Amino acid sequence: MTYAIVVIVYVLILLGISVYKSRSVKSADDFIVAGRNVPVYMLVATLVCTWIGSGSLFGTSGLTFRTGLSELWFSAGAWIGILVIYFIAARVRRIAQYTLTDLLEKRYSQAAKILGTITIIIAYMVIAGYQFKGGGRFIAILSDGSISPETGMLMAAILIIGFTMLAGMVSIVSIDIFNGTLMLLAMIVAFPFAIAAHGGLDAVITTIQTVKPSHLSVTGGHDFFWVVGITLPTFLLLMSESSMYQKFSSSKDEKSARQAVLGMFFGVVLVEVLMMSIALVGFAIYADDPRFFMADGSVNRAMAEEIILRIGYEQLPVVVGSLLLAAGAAIIISTGNTFLMVTSTNVTRDIFQAFFYKNATSKQIIWLQRACIVGIGVLAYLMMSQFETILEMALISYTMIGASLAPALLAAFFWKRVTRAGGVASIAAGMLTVIGITVLNSIFKDSDHAVQVLWTSFPMDTDYIALPAVTASIVTLVFVSLMTPKPDDSEWQPFMGEVVD
Numbered sequence: 485m486t487y488a489i490v491v492i493v494y495v496l497i498l499l500g501i502s503v504y505k506s507r508s509v510k511s512a513d514d515f516i517v518a519g520r521n522v523p524v525y526m527l528v529a530t531l532v533c534t535w536i537g538s539g540s541l542f543g544t545s546g547l548t549f550r551t552g553l554s555e556l557w558f559s560a561g562a563w564i565g566i567l568v569i570y571f572i573a574a575r576v577r578r579i580a581q582y583t584l585t586d587l588l589e590k591r592y593s594q595a596a597k598i599l600g601t602i603t604i605i606i607a608y609m610v611i612a613g614y615q616f617k618g619g620g621r622f623i624a625i626l627s628d629g630s631i632s633p634e635t636g637m638l639m640a641a642i643l644i645i646g647f648t649m650l651a652g653m654v655s656i657v658s659i660d661i662f663n664g665t666l667m668l669l670a671m672i673v674a675f676p677f678a679i680a681a682h683g684g685l686d687a688v689i690t691t692i693q694t695v696k697p698s699h700l701s702v703t704g705g706h707d708f709f710w711v712v713g714i715t716l717p718t719f720l721l722l723m724s725e726s727s728m729y730q731k732f733s734s735s736k737d738e739k740s741a742r743q744a745v746l747g748m749f750f751g752v753v754l755v756e757v758l759m760m761s762i763a764l765v766g767f768a769i770y771a772d773d774p775r776f777f778m779a780d781g782s783v784n785r786a787m788a789e790e791i792i793l794r795i796g797y798e799q800l801p802v803v804v805g806s807l808l809l810a811a812g813a814a815i816i817i818s819t820g821n822t823f824l825m826v827t828s829t830n831v832t833r834d835i836f837q838a839f840f841y842k843n844a845t846s847k848q849i850i851w852l853q854r855a856c857i858v859g860i861g862v863l864a865y866l867m868m869s870q871f872e873t874i875l876e877m878a879l880i881s882y883t884m885i886g887a888s889l890a891p892a893l894l895a896a897f898f899w900k901r902v903t904r905a906g907g908v909a910s911i912a913a914g915m916l917t918v919i920g921i922t923v924l925n926s927i928f929k930d931s932d933h934a935v936q937v938l939w940t941s942f943p944m945d946t947d948y949i950a951l952p953a954v955t956a957s958i959v960t961l962v963f964v965s966l967m968t969p970k971p972d973d974s975e976w977q978p979f980m981g982e983v984v985d
Contacts, residue, residue, distance in 0.1 A: 487797060488626050490806040491813050498662065498817065499647070524740045528747030529664035530822075535562060535722070535748070536667060536755050537819025539611070539878040541812060542618050544756065546789035547714075548763035549776070552692070552699025554706060555763075559756040561715040565722025566749045568894075570742060584724065584889065585834055591896040591979060592907035599911045600889055601834040605860075606919075607884035608827040613864035614877045615820035616641040622812055625793050637868065644820035645861035648828075649854045663814035668751065670811035671758035673804055674796065678765045681799040691768040699767060709948065716950035717879050720886020724893050759792065766791040769799060824864075828856035879949055880922055887953035888914035891961045899965075900976045906965030914957030921949055 548555040585604065589597035619640025620633040631639075682688050689700070698705040770776050776787050796808035832853040837844060844852065892910045895902035 486802050487806050487809050491626060491810050494666075494810045495643070495813055495817070498814075501662075524743045524747065527740065527744035528751060530818075531744055531748040532664045532751040532755065533667070533815070533818035533822070535725075535752050536759075536815055537611070537615060537618075537823075539614065539819075539882075540756060540759055541792060541815045542614075542621070542789035543878040544759055545763040545766075545792045546785055548760045549767050549788035549791050550783045550785065551704040551706070552696065552764060552767070553702055553760075554704030554711075555760050556702070556757075557711050557715045558718055559753075559760065561718035561720075562722045562756075563749065563753055564715075565719045566745060566752065568723060570745045570749075571897075584893070585830060587896065588889070588892065588907070588911075591975065592892065592904045596892065596904070596908045596911060597834060599908065599915065601830045603884060603888040603911065603915045604830050605827055607881040608823045608830075609860060609864040609867060610877050610881040610884075612644075612820055612823040612827065612861065613867050614881075615644060615816050615823070616865055617868050617877075619644070619816045619820070621790055622793060622809075622816060625790065625797050626809060638865070640816065640820075641861060641865045644817060644824065645858060647817060648821045648824045648857050648861075663818040664751065666807070666814050667811045668755055670807045671755055671762065674800060674808045675758055675762055675765075677800050677804045678762050678769070678795050681795070682765060682769045688765050688768040691771055692764070695771045696767070699764065709951065713948040713951050716954055717882035717886055720890040720950065720954060721882040722886075724885050724889035762795060763791050766795050769795065824857050824861055827860050828853050831856045831860065880918065883950045883953050884915065884918045886914075887918060887950060887957045888912075891954070891957045895961060895965075896976070897979050900980065901965055901970060902961065902976075903965045903968045903971050904975075905968045906961050906963075909964040910957045910961035913960035914953055917953040917956045918949065921952065 544555060544559060547558055585597045585600040588600045616637050617633075620635070620637025623631050623636030623639055624633040627636075679685050679688055682691070692699050703711060770791070776784055776791075778784050793809065793812055796805040796812070799805075800808065832849065836852055836856075837849065841848065841852065888911050891914070892902070892907040895907065895910075
């Protein structure tokens with residue numbers, strides 16, 4: 485009961501902040517990019533909260549339970565991406581568009597913007613949806629099973645949709661300063677208590693060495709292709725994370741955008757290393773618990789994804805456990821808000837405003853976007869039945885965004901020779917490859933044996949889905965660009981001009 489009270493009180497505090505901030509929303513700029521006046525410390529907090537979502541709380545934790553220390557390759561892809569983003573954050577703020585697809589249109593064409601919008605809508609609905617799914621599991625654990633994960637998922641969806649509708653980006657950046665602080669504090673405090681719950685660090689290491697020594701290896705017994713396959717999705721997603729670009733446009737100026745990226749790097753690294761460490765300790769704690777393993781001895785992937793929340797609910801002192809569970813609620817709500825916000829912005833601006841309501845007033849745009857938030861939230865909720873684990877959903881959605889948009893986006897900032905046709909073709913190639921693999925996996929998922937399609941076995945392990953998708957996107961980008969006329973200088977100069985600190 486204590487856990488539930490703490491979480492409910494925290495959520496009510498966040499709700500109160502959102503209601504209060506909703507009164508300050510006077511224009512579309514306020515709703516979409518928080519008036520372009522977000523200070524560095526708030527931008528750092530909201531950027532960290534953007535990345536640390538259910539994909540980390542559940543997906544990263546489950547992968548750690550299954551593979552051990554080698555999970556860090558999955559997280560490291562994002563860390564590398566953040567460092568690359570540092571060099572373009574100021575340019576993004578200078579161009580000052582609303583969305584990533586605005587950047588694609590400015591560098592390539594309206595066709596690139598439309599393809600990018602379709603990609604983001606599909607992938608971000610999946611990401612928003614697995615916040616609902618994670619929220620359902622969270623509520624089921626918090627209620628000790630009296631609320632089913634399915635009912636919990638509906639409750640989480642309603643809560644997240646409501647939060648996002650209230651004040652848009654103003655609300656998100658306002659509550660994320662609390663969410664980010666709580667998230668970091670909870671992980672720091674919970675880690676030593678989790679170790680103590682298993683009898684100390686020596687006991688943890690001894691158990692892991694006895695049960696699964698490969699969990700203490702940096703590769704976990706996997707080959708090079710697994711390492712590349714598991715690193716690419718997070719790297720590519722980070723490079724083409726539309727919500728980050730939208731938040732860069734919310735910053736006060738170019739210098740603030742770059743400073744916020746450095747803060748994000750240190751915050752994300754610290755939180756993800758702590759999450760991985762807690763989940764690894766959890767493997768030692770639950771190494772002989774039948775709930776976490778299948779009859780054949782393999783890991784129950786869905787159950788493994790709950791490891792951090794299970795530790796908080798079952799292993800830690802009440803005060804520490806309550807803190808960790810409140811952080812879990814913060815993670816789910818903040819990320820769900822962000823991805824619903826970004827998706828609705830793309831639908832509102834790139835579809836309705838571009839083609840149907842060109843002369844809409846600022847107030848009409850706000851209400852149109854609120855309606856889109858509800859519609860997208862409902863669709864995201866309905867999509868959840870198509871996937872079994874949050875990590876599977878994360879890998880597919882990350883790759884959908886990353887393979888489709890990252891090569892074209894990076895080329896816009898770093899390769900003068902890329903052409904409009906090359907960018908458009910690259911986006912299409914990445915998107916269609918991921919969709920094709922996902923469809924074939926769905927068709928053959930119940931097959932008794934692997935089915936060969938174009939020299940590839942299906943169903944394909946989603947750990948490797950990024951390899952063919954990014955290859956198709958990059959090869960298409962380079963080939964089509966080299967086969968078409970060079971772009972005019974005016975096309976690439978806004979993306980490569982010098983930035984003054």
